[in-house]
Amino acid sequence: MKLDGCISVSALTVTIMAAASAYALSHLSGAPIPLHLTLDGRMIAAQSPSLVLLLLPTLTGLVSLLFAVLPRVAPGGLDRSVRPYAVVWLGAISLLAVMHLSLVGAAVGASFDPVRVIVIATGEFLVLVGNFLPKVRFNSLFGVRTPWTLASERVWDRSNRVAGGWLLIAGLIAVAGGVLFQDRMAAVMALLIPTLSAALAATAYSALISREEARRA
Template sequence: MRISNATWVAAILTGASVLVAGWAWFMLPAGAGVPVNYLGLDGLRHHGVSREALWLIPVISGFVATAMTFAPGFGARGQVERAAEVFDITLIAVAGLLLVVQFTLVGRALDPEFNVMRPVAIATGVLLLAIGNYLGKARRNGFIGVKTPWTLADAGVWDKTHRYTGRGMVIAGLALVASGFLLHAAAALGLAIGACSALPMLFGIARSRSLHRALPRA
């Protein structure tokens, strides 16, 4: 188990998510809740609202915080310490993003016209900025980071790959924050979130391969 200041911050953010869910549970009018749209076992698509869905994000946030707190106790503590700053900022950023998602769900429950995707896009951009700013400080480990056969085989490739990927995440984060303010269509924002989240990592993986191939051979 690894309890740090980041653990307490994540716990506070998770607690805030619980409070938001509890407030909404009692304040929403009868019959109101989070809009749900799912494919049932009967093969038909169902639409409706659910108050129980208000508790989904607090449960996820609590699970993530608990898992990341206890993971170092299962043989990964030494690995985590080699990337402690990245680990801690990831824990806080994920808990913060989930809290924003919780607020957006409540906003949607209160107003069916509320645009959920805009605040989520901005919060995801902030997450990318935060993690990208620290990613280059992570030393080679098997727990967190861009773990490819090439980065794990050479410390130099690891360091260069993570500095490169971190810069990409910062650029993607800025682009995503701007998209959250400029775009309105949910589909466009969803595409922006997916692209900005995935591309820095994909380019980082490709970069690690090219760096490893450029190493002098014995």
């Protein structure tokens, strides 16, 4: 999978997001949009529609630019991990697009809970990352990057393989929580707790097997 194709897909995605914003702005009166950022749905701020609806397309463009530039400046490049990198890139852009379309839908009065939609989409992204993480070969750019994995390619491979499974499980739990839990707090916790647990466990595991490799040496 070529990264040039990811650039094209990212540009198309940003265009679609901007078009959705334009559609929403044409159907809004110009009154501030309430941002329901608390889990119980209370409004904590209201911003102009233009600011709210252009934020995520702009962020998506910047994230795409970052994904495009990093492989060109990272030491060693991504010769052995181009496909996993491209998949994660497109997954991240897709997640931002879902978040944006959820916000647009909420702004024009669609009857769904954007928080639960975002939890489900984030869980699916974690499943995607978890599936491809074991395929990420040793590099300086992405993967499970701890002092122990960066010091040993063997520790890197073992850590990414195990962490990928944990992250996949965390994503499945998040998807199930977003689908099954009507309560926003419960849905968000179904995302946060397994994800943080997987990250902490991966860090601890890399330290543990690094000591194991050192004893064998």
